[in-house]
Amino acid sequence: MIEISGLTRYYGDLCALDHISLTIEKGKILGLLGPNGAGKTTAMRILTGYLAPTEGTVTVKGHSIDGGILEIKKLIGYLPESAPLYQDMLVYDYLQYVADIREMPKEGREGKIREIAAICGLESVMHRSVHELSKGFKQRVGLAHAMMSDPEILILDEPTAGLDPNQIAEIRDIIKKIGREKTVILSTHILSEVEATCDRVVIINQGRIVADGSTEELKRTTTEDYAISLLLKGAPEGEAKELFAGLDGVASVDASGEDGMMRLRLSCRTGDDLREQVYSRVKTKDWALLELTRESKSLESIFSELTQEKEG
Amino acid sequence: MTAVANTAHIFRREFMHYFVTPIAYIVIAIFLILTGWFFFSTFFLYSQADLRNFYSLLPIIFSFIIPMITMRLFSEEYNVGSYETLVTMPVTDRDIILGKFFAALAFIAVMLLPTIGYAISVSFLGELDWGPVVGGYIGALLLGAAFSAVGLFSSALTKNQIIAFIIGMIICFSLTMIDKILFFLPESMLGFFQFIGADYHFGNVSRGILDTRDTLYFVSIVFVALYGTFLVLQEKK
Numbered sequence: 001m002i003e004i005s006g007l008t009r010y011y012g013d014l015c016a017l018d019h020i021s022l023t024i025e026k027g028k029i030l031g032l033l034g035p036n037g038a039g040k041t042t043a044m045r046i047l048t049g050y051l052a053p054t055e056g057t058v059t060v061k062g063h064s065i066d067g068g069i070l071e072i073k074k075l076i077g078y079l080p081e082s083a084p085l086y087q088d089m090l091v092y093d094y095l096q097y098v099a100d101i102r103e104m105p106k107e108g109r110e111g112k113i114r115e116i117a118a119i120c121g122l123e124s125v126m127h128r129s130v131h132e133l134s135k136g137f138k139q140r141v142g143l144a145h146a147m148m149s150d151p152e153i154l155i156l157d158e159p160t161a162g163l164d165p166n167q168i169a170e171i172r173d174i175i176k177k178i179g180r181e182k183t184v185i186l187s188t189h190i191l192s193e194v195e196a197t198c199d200r201v202v203i204i205n206q207g208r209i210v211a212d213g214s215t216e217e218l219k220r221t222t223t224e225d226y227a228i229s230l231l232l233k234g235a236p237e238g239e240a241k242e243l244f245a246g247l248d249g250v251a252s253v254d255a256s257g258e259d260g261m262m263r264l265r266l267s268c269r270t271g272d273d274l275r276e277q278v279y280s281r282v283k284t285k286d287w288a289l290l291e292l293t294r295e296s297k298s299l300e301s302i303f304s305e306l307t308q309e310k311e312g
Numbered sequence: 313m314t315a316v317a318n319t320a321h322i323f324r325r326e327f328m329h330y331f332v333t334p335i336a337y338i339v340i341a342i343f344l345i346l347t348g349w350f351f352f353s354t355f356f357l358y359s360q361a362d363l364r365n366f367y368s369l370l371p372i373i374f375s376f377i378i379p380m381i382t383m384r385l386f387s388e389e390y391n392v393g394s395y396e397t398l399v400t401m402p403v404t405d406r407d408i409i410l411g412k413f414f415a416a417l418a419f420i421a422v423m424l425l426p427t428i429g430y431a432i433s434v435s436f437l438g439e440l441d442w443g444p445v446v447g448g449y450i451g452a453l454l455l456g457a458a459f460s461a462v463g464l465f466s467s468a469l470t471k472n473q474i475i476a477f478i479i480g481m482i483i484c485f486s487l488t489m490i491d492k493i494l495f496f497l498p499e500s501m502l503g504f505f506q507f508i509g510a511d512y513h514f515g516n517v518s519r520g521i522l523d524t525r526d527t528l529y530f531v532s533i534v535f536v537a538l539y540g541t542f543l544v545l546q547e548k549k
Contacts, residue, residue: 080400084395145397
């Protein structure tokens with residue numbers, strides 16, 4: 001569906017994208033993940049024809065961005081970051097305007113606009129001016145803008161930025177719904193969002209792809225399978241660290257604590273569940289065990305692992 | 313076909329936009345007050361039933377008024393960010409430029425419309441020759457088109473509307489005044505600068521002489537400025 005190869009973009013001397021190559025299949029939700037300034041927005045802007053690449057090619061459904069950009073724009077619905085829309089238009093007028101430009105057939109258009117407005121929850125604000133709307137509603141108008149005329153590809157730049165938790169959940173549901181039939185590319189720096197919505201994750205850092213795969217695949221690639229968290233009372237730090245570091249499968253032990261309480265985090269590299277052994281070791285000592293939980297490997301740790309080691 | 317349709321959609325939005333904000337009414341009011349006052353305050357001294365004085369005011373007044381009309385066309389979009397939404401819709405830069413340009417020109421036509429009242433009131437006072445009047449309006453539209461293109465160009469340069477206004481005004485003002493500012497040059501060179509100046513060509517047209525050279529002059533300015541706008545937009549990518 002989308003072929004990106006050797007994509008590079010400089011802003012003056014600053015390299016925002018450094019030879020990125022990526023193939024995106026139809027009908028998947030792809031999450032572009034990365035810290036601020038990693039190049040997510042730049043990549044999306046090139047894909048949508050807002051910026052031109054310094055080097056490299058992008059082909060969408062056989063159309064190249066140099067030459068076929070108009071055809072590509074017809075295939076893509078784009079929600080730029082923070083949904084910059086015409087402030088002085090009524091929501092309804094704005095959607096009509098977009099429908100005009102996107103050449104939506106006149107017959108059945110009313111119904112279609114109503115349908116998209118319903119999906120995005122805009123019915124109550126159709127006759128309000130865009131600048132009167134709250135951030136959440138603006139974002140939804142932006143989403144409706146992107147969905148007009150049923151584009152095959154949706155590109156959403158930080159679709160949930162600045163929304164409250166309820167709105168985030170709603171927007172995610174909408175995206176998932178759309179993602180069943182269409183190709184969706186969304187960027188975010190919120191990891192739970194990727195876990196909740198995306199089929200595939202591409203992590204970008206400093207203009208390069210540092211990881212690519214499903215969330216499960218990514219979790220498998222790193223140095224830790226899961227972690228065990230302990231809260232102990234009356235345990236001296238050195239002794240406790242020593243006790244658990246000796247366990248087979250424990251890669252490292254982190255300790256933190258105060259007032260006689262100590263929290264230990266055991267990073268485990270094994271398929272076996274070590275909780276039982278941890279418990280029996282605690283039993284041999286005269287310590288009180290207040291908590292014992294297994295934490296599955298989070299995308300957070302993968303993310304910080306991948307995006308921080310390069311900086312150091 | 314779609315290119316024409318897209319230009320029309322953008323034209324319509326931009327044109328309507330003028331009238332949802334108070335700017336349009338303020339600009340039209342300023343224009344009518346200025347022209348009305350300058351024109352009629354001296355009109356009875358000449359005791360001639362023509363609009364020549366009105367037309368001779370236009371290049372100077374347009375130099376200030378038209379950049380006011382065009383300053384927001386790109387600058388506001390850059391500032392709000394809506395430029396990104398616009399450009400990533402299936403339209404070409406040409407559609408965007410032409411749509412915005414014709415919107416400004418149409419607004420100028422609307423602004424000139426009430427001044428037909430001047431012609432009508434003059435025609436009650438004496439024998440008004442309608443030929444030069446029609447020529448004058450054609451000239452005013454040509455001049456308006458040239459200045460709008462210049463204003464559009466300066467708006468494409470910056471996201472600050474005030475700067476866009478000042479740049480546009482400076483270029484339009486220079487085009488109007490160039491032959492008067494350079495009065496100290498030798499006659500042979502003055503002829504050249506006169507040809508560059510908008511005032512000279514507008515003067516010809518408004519006297520009712522519709523020469524191809526004058527028309528070509530205005531059309532070339534429109535073309536150069538719009539092409540310049542196109543290059544600026546390309547440069548932004």
